[in-house]
Amino acid sequence: MSLFTDPRWGEALSHLPDYLGNHVRVSLAALALGLAVSLPLAILTRNRPAPRGILLALASIVQTVPGLALLALFYPLLLLAASVTLAWFGVSFSAFGFLPAMLALALYSMLPVLRNGITGLNGIDPALIEAAEGVGMTARQSLLIVELPLALPVMMAGIRTAAVWVIGTATLSTPIGQTSLGNYIFAGLQTQNWVFVLFGCVASALLALAVDQLLGLIESGLRRRSRVRSGLGALGIAALVAATLVPTMGRSSSGYVVGAKTFAEQYVLSALMRDRLEAAGLSAAARSGLGSSVIFGALKAGDIDLYVDYSGTLWANQLHRTDIKPRAELVAELKTALAKDDITLLGELGFENAYALVMPRRRADALGIRTVADLAAHSATLSIAGDYEFFSRPEWAALQKAYGLQFRAQRQMQPDFMYAAVASGEVDVIAGYTSDGLIAKYELTALDDPKRAIPPYDAILLLAPNRAGDARLQAALKPLLGKIDIATMREANLRASGNDANSSPDAVARWLWEKVGGR
Amino acid sequence: MSSKLAISYQHVTKRFGSLAAVDNVSLDIAEGEFVAVVGGSGSGKTTLLRLANRLIEADSGTITVEGEDVRNVDPVALRRRVGYVFQSGGLFPHLSVADNIGITPKLLGEPAAAVAGRVDELLELVQLDRATHRDRLPEALSGGERQRVGVARALAARPRIVLMDEPFGALDPLTRDALGDDYRALHRKLGLTTVMITHDMTEAILLADRIAVMRGGRLLAQGTAAELSSSSDDYVLELLRTPRRQVERLNALLPMGGAA
Numbered sequence: 026m027s028l029f030t031d032p033r034w035g036e037a038l039s040h041l042p043d044y045l046g047n048h049v050r051v052s053l054a055a056l057a058l059g060l061a062v063s064l065p066l067a068i069l070t071r072n073r074p075a076p077r078g079i080l081l082a083l084a085s086i087v088q089t090v091p092g093l094a095l096l097a098l099f100y101p102l103l104l105l106a107a108s109v110t111l112a113w114f115g116v117s118f119s120a121f122g123f124l125p126a127m128l129a130l131a132l133y134s135m136l137p138v139l140r141n142g143i144t145g146l147n148g149i150d151p152a153l154i155e156a157a158e159g160v161g162m163t164a165r166q167s168l169l170i171v172e173l174p175l176a177l178p179v180m181m182a183g184i185r186t187a188a189v190w191v192i193g194t195a196t197l198s199t200p201i202g203q204t205s206l207g208n209y210i211f212a213g214l215q216t217q218n219w220v221f222v223l224f225g226c227v228a229s230a231l232l233a234l235a236v237d238q239l240l241g242l243i244e245s246g247l248r249r250r251s252r253v254r255s256g257l258g259a260l261g262i263a264a265l266v267a268a269t270l271v272p273t274m275g276r277s278s279s280g281y282v283v284g285a286k287t288f289a290e291q292y293v294l295s296a297l298m299r300d301r302l303e304a305a306g307l308s309a310a311a312r313s314g315l316g317s318s319v320i321f322g323a324l325k326a327g328d329i330d331l332y333v334d335y336s337g338t339l340w341a342n343q344l345h346r347t348d349i350k351p352r353a354e355l356v357a358e359l360k361t362a363l364a365k366d367d368i369t370l371l372g373e374l375g376f377e378n379a380y381a382l383v384m385p386r387r388r389a390d391a392l393g394i395r396t397v398a399d400l401a402a403h404s405a406t407l408s409i410a411g412d413y414e415f416f417s418r419p420e421w422a423a424l425q426k427a428y429g430l431q432f433r434a435q436r437q438m439q440p441d442f443m444y445a446a447v448a449s450g451e452v453d454v455i456a457g458y459t460s461d462g463l464i465a466k467y468e469l470t471a472l473d474d475p476k477r478a479i480p481p482y483d484a485i486l487l488l489a490p491n492r493a494g495d496a497r498l499q500a501a502l503k504p505l506l507g508k509i510d511i512a513t514m515r516e517a518n519l520r521a522s523g524n525d526a527n528s529s530p531d532a533v534a535r536w537l538w539e540k541v542g543g544r
Numbered sequence: 545m546s547s548k549l550a551i552s553y554q555h556v557t558k559r560f561g562s563l564a565a566v567d568n569v570s571l572d573i574a575e576g577e578f579v580a581v582v583g584g585s586g587s588g589k590t591t592l593l594r595l596a597n598r599l600i601e602a603d604s605g606t607i608t609v610e611g612e613d614v615r616n617v618d619p620v621a622l623r624r625r626v627g628y629v630f631q632s633g634g635l636f637p638h639l640s641v642a643d644n645i646g647i648t649p650k651l652l653g654e655p656a657a658a659v660a661g662r663v664d665e666l667l668e669l670v671q672l673d674r675a676t677h678r679d680r681l682p683e684a685l686s687g688g689e690r691q692r693v694g695v696a697r698a699l700a701a702r703p704r705i706v707l708m709d710e711p712f713g714a715l716d717p718l719t720r721d722a723l724g725d726d727y728r729a730l731h732r733k734l735g736l737t738t739v740m741i742t743h744d745m746t747e748a749i750l751l752a753d754r755i756a757v758m759r760g761g762r763l764l765a766q767g768t769a770a771e772l773s774s775s776s777d778d779y780v781l782e783l784l785r786t787p788r789r790q791v792e793r794l795n796a797l798l799p800m801g802g803a804a
Contacts, residue, residue: 156634158599160648160697161624170647174638248638 032526033220037209045228046269047204052195052236053266055127056188059134064180067142068168077143084136092194095133099125100201100319107326121319121328126198126205133194134187141183145176174247181244185237192233196225200287200316202323206232211314215288217441217524236262280308281498284324284332286317288440289521289530290378290460290514294333294484296534298502305501313530317414318342325366330489331502335378337480339363341419349423352377352481359485367490371499372506376460376514379482380420381471382409383457385448389470396473400454401428408434410443411456420479421456427478441522444469460484460511462519484509508541549608550575550705550737551596556605558591565591567761568605575704578731578738580752582745582783588761589741593707596739597626609705624648627698627706632714633690635682641667641693642678648701666696671726688719695727699734706731708740712747724751746787757783 070077087095103120111117118124149172157167173180196207209225212218239261246255281302285295295311302309312329321343323329336356340346344362349355360370382397394400400407409432415421416435424430432454438446443455448467457464459471459482486506492498517540521533551573558566565588573579583589594600595607598619607614614622635644645666646659654662667674670692682690691711698706711727712720728751731738742748748755749769756766757780765772765780773784 152630152632152634153636155599156630156636159597159623159628159630159634161620161651161701162647163620166651171636175636 037224044206048206049269051126052192055130056191058131063135063138067139071146084139087132088136093197096129099129121323122202125201126203130191134191137183137186142180145179149175185240188236189233199314282329283311284320284329285313287314292530293533296530301501324489327489327491330492335482337482349480369488369493371486374484375507375509376511377482378458378460381459383469383471384454386468386470397428404430404432407453409454410436410438410452412440415456423478427476460514462515508544548575552608554606556602564761569763578753580740580748581756582748583758587758589758597623627703629694629698629708629711631710633694640679645696670696705737710741745783
């Protein structure tokens with residue numbers, strides 16, 4: 026199958042109106058807000074060195090914060106703000122999706138606009154500003170008739186830089202719940218769907234180029250005082266906005282939103298649940314690629330209606346518990362605790378996706394390692410890799426304490442690359458996931474945990490507070506409960522990690538339903 | 545002086561930090577007069593000029609323009625009714641010749657058609673060809689043409705007073721001579737009061753009715769060229785010696801009645 030006949034291009038294209046529309050809307054709104062704040066600030070501070078210096082320093086600091094972190098920081102910030110407005114004024118707003126993404130991106134756009142604005146205005150020959158005053162212009166007229174037109178090329182260069190930055194960085198707004206072209210990239214990276222990754226990158230690059238060229242057209246129109254040119258540029262931007270608004274207008278907003286975290290299993294499960302809801306005649310959409318710290322809050326706030334989480338994760342992160350209980354007991358206690366927040370724990374899916382220490386089967390056999398306790402004797406000469414959060418999680422501390430693990434080196438890795446790394450001997454042991462299909466594919470083995478240092482991680486289905494009494498929803502999801510055993514989920518995950526048309530989350534979800542639907 | 549005063553400085557002082565740029569200067573300029581203010585760099589002559597239309601505010605003393613204390617006049621309105629010609633033109637590079645000339649009438653709210661008509665009149669007045677120059681940008685003009693546009697712009701709102709800050713300083717001698725003569729003719733024809741800053745005593749003597757000499761912020765002397773020549777101040781006499789020496793040497797070097 027050639028690259029060009031790959032059906033995944035078609036699938037990618039079918040998402041384009043939604044992803045591109047959301048991307049354009051959040052980028053242009055952020056840019057507009059950034060300009061509305063930065064341009065007046067640049068004008069106000071152009072002749073005041075002290076505030077100007079402070080402002081530029083602040084904008085530079087913002088710029089040094091990595092885009093992903095800046096976007097992620099706005100979520101808890103807005104959650105806090107929302108709870109404050111709720112307490113003081115009785116109104117709340119969603120801290121999820123559009124708002125945090127727009128605010129963070131607007132902040133991100135400020136530096137080039139401010140710096141070029143100030144540079145452009147300060148670079149004007151003082152004799153001309155004097156001349157403006159001398160012919161009888163007020164300060165405002167001088168600004169509008171002389172200073173701004175003369176600073177325009179430099180200012181526009183800054184605005185164009187900001188536009189390109191914002192459009193590029195907007196791809197990172199997917200994990201905080203804002204649909205964007207980043208959905209292609211996040212989903213593609215997680216499911217090793219390089220067609221999606223490529224599609225997302227090319228689409229956002231083309232969008233950035235198009236907006237840059239349209240702004241360039243406006244600039245040259247203003248400079249040459251050609252209404253046609255600036256009109257065409259403005260028309261182009263307006264058309265872009267209009268084109269992205271149309272598809273959303275027609276979409277009903279009453280549907281169920283199925284959340285998914287940023288890994289393949291979650292993409293598959295959210296597609297499965299969406300299919301089940303649609304089969305029951307309910308309209309539903311998946312909101313994928315949500316950060317694991319964002320998704321629970323989004324459910325609690327009703328921004329998403331349902332998603333699958335894992336009992337041990339909530340146990341540690343939401344209940345802040347460090348003790349470990351047997352599977353059933355832990356889920357029961359969790360259910361009671363979540364009910365206090367009006368969140369429904371509908372039930373377990375049947376499999377567990379726990380952390381487990383994983384190493385090649387052959388190597389383990391050679392060393393005589395079957396359990397983590399056996400591993401402890403060799404750990405001083407071995408290296409271990411885990412995902413970005415593993416080494417800061419309580420499980421790791423518990424494992425170390427229980428077995429006295431002391432590795433030669435530890436590394437953090439993108440989860441999908443860990444398995445290949447341990448199979449090739451790049452690292453000796455990884456902290457993998459028990460439901461991962463790659464364990465079988467690479468002939469790895471998950472070591473037993475006889476002291477039960479790692480808590481259980483049952484996959485559990487959660488419903489938002491406002492869906493607690495929703496009988497149709499619950500009826501549609503019931504057939505999934507208890508039906509997905511670990512072997513089936515591993516096979517599904519293995520399929521999803523493939524790099525062909527049958528490995529898309531949608532296709533794997535259909536396969537999964539065929540397997541479990543009749544059970 | 546029997547005629548009315550156009551501009552009057554009474555004991556005017558302006559300091560920049562510890563430096564007195566203008567130090568207790570009193571000077572009267574009558575209506576219709578052409579006064580040249582002569583001095584070296586740092587003499588305070590440009591500051592003196594800018595005090596008249598409040599581009600700079602005086603620290604002490606009184607300045608009146610057409611009988612009114614400038615402190616009681618809105619500075620923007622004041623500048624719109626006093627023409628100002630800047631050193632090296634001060635033309636707005638992004639505006640056409642016509643838009644540069646018409647700027648003050650436009651600011652005063654005159655209708656576009658009236659402004660356009662006035663621009664054509666002024667182009668003729670400063671002897672620029674309407675068809676070739678009207679829509680050009682300043683960068684496409686020669687130095688002399690730019691300064692003619694600068695003069696036209698200063699005259700656009702029909703001021704009775706024109707302030708000129710070394711208007712012809714950066715021009716080649718022939719252009720400078722022609723422009724000086726042309727402006728002098730305009731001054732007479734339109735009945736203007738003109739105050740011109742220059743560091744060139746020869747130019748001052750040839751164009752102005754009266755000359756004020758400044759040094760270190762103070763007004764050393766004022767009067768016609770003939771009156772100044774009887775001054776007791778060494779600096780004033782030194783300034784006057786230069787053109788005289790030049791004339792003597794030129795007379796010696798150039799054969800009389802020649803083509804020049």
